[in-house]
Amino acid sequence: MDALHTSGIHFAEALQSGPPWLEKFWISVTSLADPKCVFTICFPIAYFLDRKVGVSVLWIGLVSEWLNVVLKWFLFGERPFWWVHESGLTSKQLVTLHQFPVSCETGPGSPSGHCMITGAALWPLVTALTELASRQSRSLVVKLAPFGAYTLLLLAVGLSRVFILAHFPHQVVCGTLAGAALGWGLQARTPATRTPGFFVAAALALLLSSLALSAPQPLSPCHRSIHLATKWCSNPTWLRLDTRPFASICRDTGSALGLGLAAGFPLQQGEQLDPWQRVASAMLALVAMQGLHQLLQPTDVTLWYSTSFLKYATGPWLVASLLPRLVLSLSRPQGSPHTD
Template structure:
């Protein structure tokens, strides 16, 4: 009689992650609601629709850096997921046979059924990268007010705690294993630090236009080359459909091509905003407005309305619709709404 096959190191790592998810799901109900709120409201989409417009309350440059770093991080995350072939806990427990060997008290949630591969975590990677310029700006503001080192470290400590909480929430909903959230967080921090050190010229619209085309075409080329080489990059979509406990939880927003529509649309939107910037006089007048949160709040409201509009059921039109919305977002926040604010203030006669 042959002995049972020994689990590989990766299987052992995955099973350890399942045990951690069990411990988290066994926690108190109030903590469960916190994990669900965090993973649902701080997804990659929120960087484009919430963090980007709110960052204008700090500085225009910071807000554009947030968007630029987010779209680069999301593109890189999609490419890494394609070629790392990471499993997700909610389907791995069935595919590995673990659920048939023992009774697992694990539950799925609407946020569980991500359709892309699992490694690295997009939530952690994109959040960690995009928040880096905000943390840097807040640290600089605190440093101007105090010389106490402990106080100057508060923004960075909050940032680390947020990444840890996000990682735990992703493990809780069975969307990721612990090693996937750790690698995603570290990659996001490194990317945010690196891209902030070498920012693009935000007044050169040709750069963002080339970035939009380059990111989309390179993704198409990589996908085509991988398919020609015999790699199945869409395996995770079929596996998600087979293992998700509720088909309505399979959201098209979690597919890799939806992420690429966000990336290409946002880069094109930055190009259009840079092509038609505010005049120097208007920019100086806008900088003199107090408080600066008015433009940020108006941008947040406009993007919320924009992304709540209904989408087409046709697949091709759905992707086109997503790309158009994310193209319009930077134009609204960076150009149209600031000009609207200035026009209204001039009409009211406010100096």
């Protein structure tokens, strides 16, 4: 593994030695592909394009993130920004690498969550766009455009993760392949959108199974990764709670519960949105989700996890139930006054 890690360090060096303007590009890509964006951006957009596709995006996103956390617990996986020091490579040869505010992730490194979760969650959306393109055009280029964009996006995400020293190349490749396989395999197994009990049970199952799987090792891989990240991060303020494995579990269980809440208060037959109302709802949902998640988080770790859980539980209910009804009520024409 040392040879594989060393070659990954040299590859990251080559990426970082590129033109200076690429630095902002790679950091922007890795930020836009953060797994949180699946829940706060991809889900609202997909939901108002097609309800089933939107639920599939969120469901696959939370399942793949949970699986990613489990794999990281068992596989661990070093991260370049700490391995280069822990291995003693810097004392053996000259290594010119730079950390960034997004480098210091605190969970284990294998497989890449950005690649795995993004690749899995976007699969149903890309499939839907491909089917739409096939109906609208006979051109092979048009038909393949969604999957072409999907492939280029995952390639860019993978390179950005290596560039910021969050992952080694082999971790990125494993995450990408696992994500595409999960997206393909889970797309046809998305639960019905009107089964609140299933989603509530799924939220409980995800939480309890996470605790059970971590019990034999008492979270030692996570504790070790947090220790190494804290030890070798260039700036302590770059360490973020939302990169810890349990933050992902809170996000996944909260979102599953939120899907249950949304399924319990669905739009009725007479409350269907027309195309313009869908656009308005999508824009309003994006603004509301960003506002919800920009709220200040408490500094206490337990309260931080609890608040994060509540935010992600609220999100699907806002998108699928409350905001569409608000748009319908605002766009409904006023009735004529009654006359005696």
